[in-house]
Amino acid sequence: MSKRLMVSQTKLAGDAECKVLYNKAKDLVELEVGDTSLRLDASNFFMMSEMMRKAAAKIIMQTKLHHAMN
Secondary structure, eight states: OOSOEEEEEEEOGGGOEEEEEEETTTTEEEEEETTEEEEEEHHHHHHHHHHHHHHHHHHHTTSHHHHHHO
8 A cells, every 4th residue: 555644553462453544545444453455445444443433332331341430
């Protein structure tokens, strides 16, 4: 993916890197998680990020972290 702009990055457990890169010319977002890469049209990336936000909210309600706070 040429002319990529680093939008965000973090380190995951086990030193795996997670990056979000954006190619404005092609309106593509690339997610890199460790050795895995996923390319999405920006509009599909927005839908996917909303889906993951909702899923994370549902999952947190079922974790020990949520139950420890109550």
